[in-house]
Amino acid sequence: MKRNTKEWKEKRAEFVKGKTCAWCGSSDSLCVHIPRGFSPAQVSSEIYGAAYSRFREVYRQKYQKFDNIPTGKHRHKSHPNWHKASTIHKAEPDHTDLEEQFTEVLLEDLGDGNFKKLYHEWLEETGIKALIEEETKKAEGECESLTNAVVLCKRCHFASLRGMNLCPVCRKKYKAVNYETCFDCLPDEIKAEFRERQNR
Known part of the structure; x- marks a missing residue:
C-alpha cells in the first residue's frame, strides 16, 4: 500500500489514534514506524x-x-x-x-x-x-x-533511521544503538577518558 493514498492515511490515523510515542511518550507529530529488521x-x-x-x-x-x-x-x-x-x-x-x-x-x-x-x-x-x-x-x-509497527513521533522516527535510539537514562537525547547512554549521561570518569583520547 502506497503511503500517499487515502486508504493508507486513514489506516495510519486509526493506528496512531489514542497512542503516544513508544520511545519518548510525546503525542505530537506521530507516525507509523516499521522497525528496520521487519522491513521487506x-x-x-x-x-x-x-x-x-x-x-x-x-x-x-x-x-x-x-x-x-x-x-x-x-x-x-x-x-x-x-x-x-x-x-x-x-x-x-x-x-x-x-x-x-x-x-x-x-x-x-x-x-x-x-x-x-x-x-x-x-x-x-x-x-x-x-x-x-x-x-x-x-x-x-x-x-x-502493521503487525510489527510501533508509533513514534517524527523526532524519534528520524533518529531510528539514523541508527539511533533514545537514551534510557535522561530520555531526552539520542545515542547510537551500540552505546548504553548518551554522552551527557556517561559517568564523569568515562567522559574524562574520552576527552583525553580525543586530545592525543
Missing part, C-alpha cells in the same frame, strides 16, 4: 547476504584451486607475532609451538568471468531465490497489516 528490504538483504557468503565458499571449493606458498615468516612461543624467519633475536628464542606462515595463491579459476551467472543459477537450484521471494512477500504482508 531488510529481510531480503539479510538472506541475500547470507546466501552470497555461502556461495563464495561453494565457488571456492568447486571452481578454484589454490596453492599455499611460504611467506618466509614464522612465530613461536617467545615471539608470538609473525616475523621474518631470518630475524636475529636479542635473547635466545623459545621455538616451542613454531608455526610457519603461508599465503594462498590462486592457481586456477574454472568459473572465471561467470561468477555472477553461476551465483544466480545456484540461487535458483538451492531454492534460495524462491525463499527470498516468499519471505519478502510475508514481510510485505506484515507491513500492510
Whole structure:
C-alpha cells in the first residue's frame, strides 16, 4: 500500500489514534514506524547476504584451486607475532609451538568471468531465490497489516533511521544503538577518558 493514498492515511490515523510515542511518550507529530529488521528490504538483504557468503565458499571449493606458498615468516612461543624467519633475536628464542606462515595463491579459476551467472543459477537450484521471494512477500504482508509497527513521533522516527535510539537514562537525547547512554549521561570518569583520547 502506497503511503500517499487515502486508504493508507486513514489506516495510519486509526493506528496512531489514542497512542503516544513508544520511545519518548510525546503525542505530537506521530507516525507509523516499521522497525528496520521487519522491513521487506531488510529481510531480503539479510538472506541475500547470507546466501552470497555461502556461495563464495561453494565457488571456492568447486571452481578454484589454490596453492599455499611460504611467506618466509614464522612465530613461536617467545615471539608470538609473525616475523621474518631470518630475524636475529636479542635473547635466545623459545621455538616451542613454531608455526610457519603461508599465503594462498590462486592457481586456477574454472568459473572465471561467470561468477555472477553461476551465483544466480545456484540461487535458483538451492531454492534460495524462491525463499527470498516468499519471505519478502510475508514481510510485505506484515507491513500492510502493521503487525510489527510501533508509533513514534517524527523526532524519534528520524533518529531510528539514523541508527539511533533514545537514551534510557535522561530520555531526552539520542545515542547510537551500540552505546548504553548518551554522552551527557556517561559517568564523569568515562567522559574524562574520552576527552583525553580525543586530545592525543
